[in-house]
Amino acid sequence: MIKVEHLTKTFGEIKAVRDVSFQVGTGEIFAFLGPNGAGKTTTIKMLTTLLRPTSGTIEIDGLDPAHQQNEVRKRFGIVFQDPSLDDELTAFENLDLHGALYHVPRKVRTERGESLLKLFELWDRRNDPVKQFSGGMRRRLEIARGLLHTPKVIFLDEPTLGLDPQTRNQLWAQVKKLNEEERVTVFLTTHYMDEADRVAHRVAIIDHGTIVAQGTPAELKQQTNSETLEQAFLALTGSSIRDEGADSNRDLRNMAAMWRGRK
Amino acid sequence: MTTIYILWLRQLKRYIRSKPRIIASLGQPLLYLFGFGFGFGPVFQKAGQGNYIQFLAPGMIGMTILFTSIFSGIELLFDRQFGFLKEMLVAPQPRLLLMIGRTLGGATTAIFQGTIVIVICVIAGFRPASLSALPMAFAFMVLVAILFTALGTTIACVLTDMQGFQMIMGFLIMPIFFLSGALFPLKGLPTAMQILTRIDPLTYGVDGLRGAMNGTSNFGMGFDLLVLGGIALVFMAIGARQFSRIEA
């Protein structure tokens, strides 16, 4: 479903992604793990037409995101690392708008919207504006939205960031259920290794823009003689803390969040 | 078509739901009309320029549409900050349609806002020359709204954060307003000022509105329509181009 070869992205001096290659099969749950600033989000942005690769090739369902943008866009759903809902609209309106943008016929939009809202336990709140939602509810709504147009692949960039253990477990259970029922391919990132261990069929670990290991969670543990995936992860990526480059958008969001908080 | 409609609808919903903003944005025209209008009226009349409220009202309508449109264009910055922009950018849609939908939505809210101001002006004592002139006035409102929403969108594509916004406000939007003849007649000005007022697109909007509502146009309404239509097209084109280039 996803085929990446020698993918590289540089921002001026910074080499965010260097010569990355991997494949994800149809119906697979693939976890892309790595420390902060490793290049996970940058890779996802290239896979999802938001950034052009500096070099290398990408295939999504046999198509090239750089040249067949709209065809590729129809085939994937995405939950971004940062929030991306319209706060002023209700949960249902957010879904409906998404469906319209993805050419989903109104009838299907309503039906599938209903079943997804029920699955993610938001049906009772469908007519409430998103600004009244908690972090967990927003995240669930974003996942429901990403799945509304029945994509072949869904990208989940740290979907469980900031959620409590109950919500996290439930969310992965729901994602797994959809993966089994609809055979949707899942490409996820997370900093919670136990989640990746439980959910993912296969894992790739990226550090400083390069993939340092790939395989099933069991293989990685065996390879590093570790009990848990977290130990394997630390063995592969070392224990030093990563310098994070300044990200102007992130600063902006923090400012915006502060400003909203104060109001 | 669905794309344009759904984004138009989104702008409208956001507008209707932000009642504080609607009310706040009416403060300014109220202030000018009642403060300025009544305070300045007698002087204006003595100078032989006629009824000031009558003169001011089309200016206030133009002003309201200017500010509302620019703001709804610049709202794109909020979409960027709060992340919704990314959702639009990964959708399988031509950027041009996204931009048109947004712009028409923003323009529609500005026209609403302008209509409310017409009502306020009438309460303040303004009387349009004839009712048959109103469709013409409406045409000018539409053009001014589209033109400045497109400009606001362009600005929002170029700025990446809210910091540049104060500067745009001070060096672009306020001059556009003051040089448009919304507050005073554009006659007997020094040549430099004269040129600036002629470059200002809102000048033709205000002039056209005065032509339609008061029967007193400087340049002729046909000319005003032509200039506004032309500039609106150019701004739409520039806005669409900038919008197609933004990265998430």
Ligand SMILES: Nc1ncnc2c1ncn2[C@@H]1O[C@H](COP(=O)(O)OP(=O)(O)OP(=O)(O)O)[C@@H](O)[C@H]1O
């Ligand atoms: N637009 C950009 N301009 C310059 N540098 C960037 C840009 N986007 C990302 N980077 C840099 O690229 C590197 C990889 O960033 P990326 O966001 O892909 O990391 P990540 O693996 O998603 O990290 P995290 O776990 O913190 O989300 C970082 O050093 C980051 O500062």
Ligand SMILES: [Mg+2]
């Ligand atoms: Mg990231």
